[in-house]
Amino acid sequence: MPFIRPLHFYRCLPVSLGIYLLALFPLHGIASTETHQASQPYSGRPVTEIYNTYCIACHMSGVAGAPRFGQYEDWQPRIDKGMDTLLEHVIKGFNAMPPKGLCFDCNESEIAETIHYMIDNSSNH
Ligand code: HEC
Incomplete structure (x- = not known):
């Protein structure tokens, strides 16, 4: 069968x-x-790449009074301004700080993440 x-x-x-x-x-x-x-994960380029390409030129050694990477005392007064102000200053430019830190194809979230990266590496902890 x-x-x-x-x-x-x-x-x-x-x-x-x-x-x-x-x-x-x-x-x-x-x-x-x-x-x-x-x-909603961050979907931009690695922030280290942005920092090392654009921001490092001035923020490593403090060109024209730029707050130096890793220097807590340089960053504390900036951190006190609040993230919204810092983001606006970086996007529009602020004194000798050029608009978008010369990263013209950076979008707002990439700029914001790069600022966070610089602050996180310059905090007192
Ligand atoms: C041509 C040099 C230069 C480059 C490139 C540059 N900066 Fe700056 N930045 C400065 C200077 C100078 C200041 C200080 C301005 C002041 O306080 O008068 C500054 C200040 C800042 C501040 C503090 C602003 C405030 O309101 O206190 C932030 C945040 C910042 N830069 C982020 C960045 C980021 C992110 C990049 C790269 C995408 C970048 N910078 C690239 C020169 C530069």
């Missing part, structure tokens, strides 16, 4: 279907995708 399959084949079918679906749509994978989107 070649066309009649043994009974246990049909009993196993729902179980294997369930395993198959779980493999296709792992619950963990769905959950972590949602958290990922909610936090």
